[in-house]
Amino acid sequence: MQIKLSLALIAAAVAGSALAQQGMKPEDMIQTRQAGYKFMAWNMGKIKANLEGSYNKDVVLAAARSVAATANSGMGALYSPESGKDIGHVKTRVKPEFFEQPEEVKKVAVAYIREANELARVAESGDPAAVKVQFGKTGESCKGCHDKFRKDEK
């Protein structure tokens, strides 16, 4: 069901500027997408800590579902062209290439959504070894976008 939904939503999730949310200021888009990534990073960090220490199936499953729900939430709508540069004190690390290479963005986004949903699925098993493998793949799919479309930290 989760997987089915994610496929149905991939178009919306990855379409980026074409589906940019109406009525939302670009600075609010920047802050909202950064909030989503920050909260997701916290959940990824919990999974990592569980893999490296004492493994709690429920905690990992809840974290993995939060990561997947974020991936499925259609964050492409938070990337209008106007949100591609710093606005006052609101800074963004997105590269201009993000808005120039929609096909490439789609590719990395589809991979990320697929791996995140698979992470939530695998987490149901409660098998740390399987989760570890899929956690690695999910992290790689995050990195796939960072490497291409995110500027290095200043």
Next chain:
Amino acid sequence: MQIKLSLALIAAAVAGSALAQQGMKPEDMIQTRQAGYKFMAWNMGKIKANLEGSYNKDVVLAAARSVAATANSGMGALYSPESGKDIGHVKTRVKPEFFEQPEEVKKVAVAYIREANELARVAESGDPAAVKVQFGKTGESCKGCHDKFRKDEK
């Protein structure tokens, strides 16, 4: 399944300072929980916009699942006593009462988790009228905490 999980996790989700995440700085706790609420507010806003305008079942379902996943994610761990006050430029609106009334916190947290999971369940139906009712209940459960434990905006 989602509901079952949420019940299993309620203890972790609401325990607050008792389960504060080890190794996390209080200012990072403040920023991470605010990120979670901000991203959730975006998803609630999408549901509201769909109820008031053109209703897209997939968008509402994805948003509701993101809200529920956030509710189930164990944010109680982001409330150490040290995170109860402003730290440098990192401001928090949490009231001291939050740390003094754990039973009351538990009550509002349990209500919020229950309503958010129910929202995700009802969204599967694709019935705007049913979603509208449950969206209202979920909003009330958010307000239940805001009224008691969040300071007014300055």
